[in-house]
Amino acid sequence: MKNLFLIAYLDIRESLRSKWFYVYAVVFGGLMGLFFITGVSDSVVMGFTGLSRMMLIFIQVTIIILPIFILITTVKSISGDRESNVLEYMLSFPVSLRDYYWGKMLGRFITVFTPVFFALLLGVVFGLVHGGDMPWRMIGLYSLLLVSMSFVFLGIAFWLSTIVKSSDIALGGAFVIWITLLAFIDIALMGLMLQNRLDDNVIVTLAMLNPIEVFRIGAITLFDPELTVIGPVAYYLLDTLGSVWLMVYSVVYPVIVGVLFAFLGYTAFRRKDLL
Amino acid sequence: MALVQIENATKSFMGTRVLDEVSITMDAGDRIAMMGPNGAGKTTLVRAMLGFYRIESGSIRVGGFDPMKQRVKVLENVSFIPQTPPPVRLSLDELLRFVERSSGTEREAIIAEAARMDLDVQGHLRKPFFKLSGGMKQKLLIAIALSKKSDLLVFDEPTANLDPKGREQFYQLLTEIDSQTATLFITHRLDEIEALVNREITMDLGKVVNDARL
Numbered sequence: 057m058k059n060l061f062l063i064a065y066l067d068i069r070e071s072l073r074s075k076w077f078y079v080y081a082v083v084f085g086g087l088m089g090l091f092f093i094t095g096v097s098d099s100v101v102m103g104f105t106g107l108s109r110m111m112l113i114f115i116q117v118t119i120i121i122l123p124i125f126i127l128i129t130t131v132k133s134i135s136g137d138r139e140s141n142v143l144e145y146m147l148s149f150p151v152s153l154r155d156y157y158w159g160k161m162l163g164r165f166i167t168v169f170t171p172v173f174f175a176l177l178l179g180v181v182f183g184l185v186h187g188g189d190m191p192w193r194m195i196g197l198y199s200l201l202l203v204s205m206s207f208v209f210l211g212i213a214f215w216l217s218t219i220v221k222s223s224d225i226a227l228g229g230a231f232v233i234w235i236t237l238l239a240f241i242d243i244a245l246m247g248l249m250l251q252n253r254l255d256d257n258v259i260v261t262l263a264m265l266n267p268i269e270v271f272r273i274g275a276i277t278l279f280d281p282e283l284t285v286i287g288p289v290a291y292y293l294l295d296t297l298g299s300v301w302l303m304v305y306s307v308v309y310p311v312i313v314g315v316l317f318a319f320l321g322y323t324a325f326r327r328k329d330l331l
Numbered sequence: 332m333a334l335v336q337i338e339n340a341t342k343s344f345m346g347t348r349v350l351d352e353v354s355i356t357m358d359a360g361d362r363i364a365m366m367g368p369n370g371a372g373k374t375t376l377v378r379a380m381l382g383f384y385r386i387e388s389g390s391i392r393v394g395g396f397d398p399m400k401q402r403v404k405v406l407e408n409v410s411f412i413p414q415t416p417p418p419v420r421l422s423l424d425e426l427l428r429f430v431e432r433s434s435g436t437e438r439e440a441i442i443a444e445a446a447r448m449d450l451d452v453q454g455h456l457r458k459p460f461f462k463l464s465g466g467m468k469q470k471l472l473i474a475i476a477l478s479k480k481s482d483l484l485v486f487d488e489p490t491a492n493l494d495p496k497g498r499e500q501f502y503q504l505l506t507e508i509d510s511q512t513a514t515l516f517i518t519h520r521l522d523e524i525e526a527l528v529n530r531e532i533t534m535d536l537g538k539v540v541n542d543a544r545l
């Protein structure tokens with residue numbers, strides 16, 4: 057266990073020295089900050105419903121940026137080290153594969169989530185300074201949704217990073233996964249539904265399996281409980297599950313998928329040749 | 332019990348046998364020079380000994396342990412210098428911390444060992460390892476490997492980037508290694524270490540073609 061934290065710590069130190077982290081922190085953290093600052097300050101004036109449009113834009117941005125950022129920065133962590141023989145050297149010291157893999161993952165999770173967390177904190181501080189009621193429930197749930205979405209993509213990225221030998225292929229794979237998931241969010245699904253190409257049940261299942269769509273529906277129900285702004289699939293889900301279960305599902309499902317992929321990656325890491 | 336016991340180890344990459352029924356026994360105090368043309372399988376053998384590659388058949392034991400199933404036990408007693416210094420992005424300070432914490436090697440010992448090869452570690456602690464010059468990297472890796480308490484030292488061509496003086500200093504340090512420690516040198520320049528070894532193993536096409544005690 058002590059090596060797990062050592063590996064996590066060193067991974068964080070390494071990330072802090074790299075440029076991608078600062079681009080990520082500025083782009084994403086800045087956006088999040090703006091989101092909460094404008095969201096929170098406006099809410100004092102007009103209440104939540106009037107804000108849907110503004111918030112929607114931010115959520116859409118998060119949906120696109122967060123997964124791809126996590127994927128591209130993480131997918132190289134093991135595959136890149138393997139390719140450059142860094143893995144060979146580091147693992148020639150008595151560190152167990154368990155400590156190494158999970159330590160790397162813990163480190164990445166902290167790196168990826170810290171800017172988001174600080175942005176949230178900034179928003180909260182700003183809201184408190186401005187006075188007025190803080191939408192604590194919304195902030196809490198939105199953070200949870202962000203944690204679980206970060207987690208699922210971290211899991212997928214580690215899995216890819218482990219099973220693939222070259223970091224270029226890992227990167228390509230990450231793009232394919234991202235594009236596929238994005239293509240199957242509500243808009244595309246709605247198109248299929250309208251054309252009657254697929255059975256409605258299939259479409260709903262596809263939506264519920266797609267972590268990006270799940271995040272999207274979860275996040276939007278926070279601000280627009282009637283889901284008037286997004287497609288029929290989301291509406292159908294809200295109708296059948298009810299808002300509480302929909303939220304539970306949106307938080308829990310991505311975590312489960314993330315854990316599953318992380319474990320698949322870990323198994324491959326232990327079973328296959330390391331180099 | 333032999334320190335390293337390799338029996339009929341076989342490993343293929345993409346259908347080609349890179350290790351072909353290799354059997355070698357190494358004992359405490361063995362000073363082995365391992366030679367052979369490029370692609371003979373030397374690095375692959377070493378990697379299998381360190382638990383990086385799963386062999387298809389045969390068995391490998393290092394210190395009595397299976398390198399795949401008991402990696403940590405094996406690696407606690409092995410010091411390793413890879414063929415090319417890896418572009419580790421950690422600073423020297425962080426790298427030393429990693430070595431200290433994971434293997435219990437003392438930082439002071441590493442710094443002292445490095446100083447004997449004219450490498451000033453203290454002055455570069457905040458520098459990322461990959462920004463050191465090729466020779467400096469190699470010296471640091473050597474200093475780490477020699478400071479770590481091990482029963483087996485594995486050096487995969489450690490002198491490639493060293494200047495003549497660095498090489499001299501390195502060979503001097505090698506003469507001071509505990510006589511019970513086994514060393515496995517992979518090298519293409521036997522003449523340089525001839526005085527330091529007591530056994531020569533030659534590999535070609537994945538097989539041991541010569542194994543002679545001097």
Ligand SMILES: Nc1ncnc2c1ncn2[C@@H]1O[C@H](COP(=O)(O)OP(=O)(O)OP(=O)(O)O)[C@@H](O)[C@H]1O
Binds near residue numbers: 344371372
């Ligand atoms: N990970 C790998 N995947 C596929 N082939 C590999 C891999 N590692 C080594 N090989 C192949 O195995 C053969 C032996 O390689 P190895 O690195 O063991 O040779 P070597 O004896 O160390 O050579 P050199 O003196 O050049 O260092 C080579 O043909 C190489 O291409």
Ligand SMILES: [Mg+2]
Binds near residue numbers: 373374375414487
């Ligand atoms: Mg080699």
